[in-house]
Amino acid sequence: MNSSRALEVASTKTIEDTMATVPAPHILIVDDEEMVLSALRRTLRADAYEIHTATSGQEALVALAAHDFDVVVSDMRMPGMDGAQLLHAASVFSPDSERILLTGYSDQQATAEAINRGKISAYIGKPWDNQEIRDVLKSAVEKRHLRRQQRAHENAIKVQNRELRQINRVLEDEQRREQASDQSDYSTQIILEETNELKAALDGSISLMVSHIDSKLRDGLVKKRLTEKLVRALATNNGFSIAETEVLCEAARLHRLGMLNFSDDLLNKKISDFNEQEKALYKTYPIRSSETLEMFHQYRAPAAIICHLAENFDGSGFPHGIVGAAIPIGSRILKVAVELTDLTVDKQGSKTAVETEMQKKVHDELDYDIAFQALQVDLNLADECLPSDITINAAQLNKYTRVTRDVYDENGRMVFAKLIEVDELHRARLQKIEQGQGRPLEIHVDPESYCQTSNTDQDPERL
Secondary structure, three states, X not given: OHHHHHHHHHHHHHHHHHOOOOOOOEEEEEOOOHHHHHHHHHXXXXXXXXEEEEOOHHHHHHHXXXXXXXXEEEEOOOOOOOHHHHHHHHHHHOOOOEEEEEEOHHHHHHXXXXXXXXXXXXXXXXOOOHHHHHHHHHHHHHHHHHHHHHHHHHHHHHHHHHHHHHHHHHHHHHHHHHHHOOOOHHHHHXXXXXXXXXXXXXHXXXXXXXXHHXXXXXXXXXXXXXXXXXXXXXXXXXXXXXXXXXXXXXXXXXHHHHHOOOOHHHHOOOHHHOOHHHHHHHOOHHHHHHHHHHOOHHHHHHHHHHXXXXXOOOOOOOOOOOOHHHOOHHHHHHHHHHHHHHHHHHOOOOHHHHHHHHHHHEOOOEOHHHHHHHHOOOOOHHHHOOOOOEEEOHHHOOOOOOEOOOEEOOOOOEEEOOOOOOXXXXXXXXXXXXXXXXXXXXXXXXXXXXXXXXXXXXXXXXX
16 A cells, blocks of 8 residues: 555646746747748747747758757758758657758658658648747647756656566565465455555556657557447457457557657657658557556456457468468457558548558458458548548649648548648649549548539639
């Protein structure tokens, strides 16, 4: 009982002691035009920011080496070092800074490359809307503040992690005492109460670590909800009892525990952007999760499911290389749910792109029957994280339509970035892609902008 209370007090103190009053956010704005810098200063005058400016990439790097900035905003087109190159360098000099790119619609290809490399947090089209740029900066500053809070929680987690083994040893001692005790009923009740308190402390520590990972992971909370939805549906389809379903859901909740030591950069990347080394590291997390949970009796059932999450249906996985139905069905279900969830979020809900990628994984990595069942489940990503939008084809685009999601072709390649202003060349290129693949693209647009499109159909200069 004393161990669990001491752990709880230690965790609280660690978090409180590391939370400091946040100073005024420092913003670095980089543009080779003084008029643009002055305009941005005026736009942000009402906000409580410390504004710093630079007129070139080289000058900005000097500032980054000397100061810690919460947000770095850079124009795309500058002589010498362009905005994408500068923000990539800023990710090395100041990896915790949020990075925002100012870009014209004609810079679409460079913007898409910068996004795919994962080095910018957001981009804003020029000419910008004053309220939009204030909102984007506010969001970026809040993310930086959240990152500071996460570090405070990390410190608390480190303290708890050091005590986990001690808690487990005490827990096992208490359980042995319970089994071997010849004491009175009163003494037995005291032991049970202390054992339950230790179990609660352990569960609280594990839950804190899992919540911390979910908050750091790109779209972690959305993935958590979608994975549980899939797992419950697949468990029902495959005749699981209520108790078996709850164990499987517990495995779904805890399976990312092995990501605890992954860097923020890795956790914030799209899986499709991983290099080979990052892919190899990412594949090890189920084994790490299982080994940690195996230490504690109350988690051994979900740990047994997570242990086989890296096995492939054709026997090419690890740690045991088992094949097909020899892989426990709970592990096969969880693997399909995790893969489909990651693809759904990574491809922003594009059903065509998700189905294409899933087809590549069945038979070798995934159980075909379970994968087929999973694709029948309605995973409406818009209900989880995306704004309400409608789907149109390329012929219905014009300069008023606002594309709300990145557009992918039938092979899963991004062919148009969201929020880029549409012109005639863009529309013609997307129509050509549609003709080549023999079916329309899934182009998600803001309904209000599409209504504006409909009201201007008689305009001879639509684009």
